[in-house]
Amino acid sequence: VANALINVPDRARRGEIIEIKTLISHPMETGYRRSQLGARIPRDIVRLFVCTYNGTEVFRAELHPAIAANPFFVFSTVATESGTLAFQWTGDNGFSATETARFASTSVRRLGAALGALALAGSAFAAEIPRAERRSGYDLMSPETRAMQDDDTANPGMLSVLEGGALWSRKARRRRPILRGLPRRRAREHEGRGRAPPRSTPPAAGGQRRAAHQRLSRRAAAGAGAGAREPGAARAVRLRGSPVARAAHRDRYRRAHAAVPRRRPPRSDRRQGQLNLACSQCHDDTGAAARRQRDPAGASDRLPALPPRVADARLAPASPA
Amino acid sequence: MTPAEHVRAIHVFTELNPQPEVVTFRLGPRAGRARVSTRIRLANTQTVTAIGELSDGSFWSATAAVVVTLAACLEDA
Numbered sequence: 001v002a003n004a005l006i007n008v009p010d011r012a013r014r015g016e017i018i019e020i021k022t023l024i025s026h027p028m029e030t031g032y033r034r035s036q037l038g039a040r041i042p043r044d045i046v047r048l049f050v051c052t053y054n055g056t057e058v059f060r061a062e063l064h065p066a067i068a069a070n071p072f073f074v075f076s077t078v079a080t081e082s083g084t085l086a087f088q089w090t091g092d093n094g095f096s097a098t099e100t101a102r103f104a105s106t107s108v109r110r111l112g113a114a115l116g117a118l119a120l121a122g123s124a125f126a127a128e129i130p131r132a133e134r135r136s137g138y139d140l141m142s143p144e145t146r147a148m149q150d151d152d153t154a155n156p157g158m159l160s161v162l163e164g165g166a167l168w169s170r171k172a173r174r175r176r177p178i179l180r181g182l183p184r185r186r187a188r189e190h191e192g193r194g195r196a197p198p199r200s201t202p203p204a205a206g207g208q209r210r211a212a213h214q215r216l217s218r219r220a221a222a223g224a225g226a227g228a229r230e231p232g233a234a235r236a237v238r239l240r241g242s243p244v245a246r247a248a249h250r251d252r253y254r255r256a257h258a259a260v261p262r263r264r265p266p267r268s269d270r271r272q273g274q275l276n277l278a279c280s281q282c283h284d285d286t287g288a289a290a291r292r293q294r295d296p297a298g299a300s301d302r303l304p305a306l307p308p309r310v311a312d313a314r315l316a317p318a319s320p321a
Numbered sequence: 322m323t324p325a326e327h328v329r330a331i332h333v334f335t336e337l338n339p340q341p342e343v344v345t346f347r348l349g350p351r352a353g354r355a356r357v358s359t360r361i362r363l364a365n366t367q368t369v370t371a372i373g374e375l376s377d378g379s380f381w382s383a384t385a386a387v388v389v390t391l392a393a394c395l396e397d398a
Contacts (some may be wrong), residue, residue, distance in 0.1 A: 017353035030362070032339050053351070060347040066338050066362045074358035078322075078351055128390050 002026060002097040003162040006087060007153035011104040012079040020051065020059075021153040023072045024089055024097060025163075030065035046071055046091035054083035063091075070156040079105045168274050322348075328355035330374040337367040350376075363389050 007021040024046070031043025043065060051059040058077045071089070087099045138146065148154045268279040322328065327350040333343040346357050355373065363369070366388045373381040 030339075056351070058349065058351045061357075061359075062345040062347070064340055064342040064344060066335060066340065066343040068360040068362050072358075072360050075346070075348075076352055076354045076356065078353040080351070 002089070002095075003159045004087070004089075004097060004099045005153045005158055005162070006085075006099050006101050007151075008085055008101040008103055011106050014079060014081070014105050016079045017076050018079050018103075019074060019076050020085065021072070021074045021151070022049070022051075022087055022099075023070060023153055023156065023159065025070055025156075025159040026089070026091070026095070028063075028065065028067055028069045028071065032065065044092045044095075046089050046095060048088075048090045049073060050088050051075070051077075052086045052088075053077060054081065070159060072154060072156070074154075079103070081105050164274070172272070322350050322353055322355065324350045325376070327352070327376045328373055329376055331355065331357060332372045332374070333361070334370045334372070335361075335363060335367060336370075337365045338363065343369075363387055365389055 002025050004022065004024040009018050012018045026046050027044060028046065029041055029044040031041070031045075033041045035041055045065055045067070046063050049059075049061040049063065049071065050057060059073075059075045061073060063071060082105045083103060085101045085103055087101075089095070089097045138149065141149070152158045268283075271278045328348050330348060331346045333345075334341045335343055343361050344359060348355055348357075361369075366386075368384050368386050370382060370384045373383075375381065
């Protein structure tokens with residue numbers, strides 16, 4: 001899924017030339033690089049970018065590997081009518097992405113600030129800067145670089161911000177209760193159905209396994225689980241049929257189940273999001289402090305009345321003098 | 322930029338990249354202005370050439386010398 005940033009003015013006077021900026025996330029792998037093992041990394045680039053204005057093509061770019069990663073284009077078109085600008089990128093390995101932007105052509109004065117033209121040429125004859133004299137920081141940047149950082153559409157870093165935003169708002173996967181001591185498949189089958197724990201049955205087919213099973217069961221029944229300490233035999237059938245093993249198994253099952261139905265903590269104490277933090281870890285007005293004081297074990301999930309916030313104080317009726 | 326007289330395309334080439342072609346922009350009378358910006362990769366200090374293709378069939382070219390000082394954008398270097 002490719003992220004794209006589009007910058008189109010909301011409205012413009014009819015006949016005015018508007019500037020459009022587009023940025024899309026794409027590695028633009030040249031096909032000339034080699035991996036650490038020496039294998040050539042296959043080319044993976046965006047080949048074509050097309051912009052249509054109410055269905056009519058107004059701009060097209062044919063790209064080659066020399067276009068930098070996260071292709072960025074600034075171009076212009078004449079605002080002829082209100083409508084939709086559609087953008088399409090297509091490339092290697094079936095890459096295809098589309099974006100649209102609504103645009104209003106009006107007869108009133110254009111609102112919104114005029115977009116500053118972005119010159120990317122830079123100085124043509126930059127000399128090598130000695131290592132000791134190299135500096136970085138916003139204050140030391142060239143006006144072009146500053147313009148790039150000030151403009152979200154031109155700044156490839158904003159693609160990562162978009163990604164982070166999506167990650168932040170994505171719902172966390174629901175956790176299944178983990179039933180320790182049960183094979184995963186069986187835990188799934190029995191999850192939440194209130195069934196009895198699975199009982200192992202003696203191996204159906206005859207032969208060595210069955211013989212070992214019977215021998216161990218007999219021994220376990222007779223000699224207080226003596227069979228359980230016989231290493232070779234234990235490995236052979238895992239004592240699945242013996243009463244000792246069955247009891248242990250049932251115990252494990254019950255313990256695992258007993259741990260599952262935990263009460264959900266109140267919302268303000270629930271950890272959430274990308275940073276896995278709860279509101280009450282930073283904010284004092286969630287009632288968490290009061291809750292802790294009243295009930296150190298944290299069993300109560302009723303919120304106490306919140307103290308009035310500063311903003312609310314203004315709304316409160318003036319106390320009678 | 323009128324239907325009778327406009328820039329049809331702008332082609333960009335390099336001298337020393339593994340592949341001379343960089344990008345071709347197809348414009349038209351509806352572009353309003355024949356000006357585009359993008360970001361490109363240069364393998365070395367070299368001359369970049371741009372060729373403008375006009376609706377009357379003429380071609381115009383301009384060059385710019387660009388000094389490449391440091392390799393950039395090498396995420397896995």
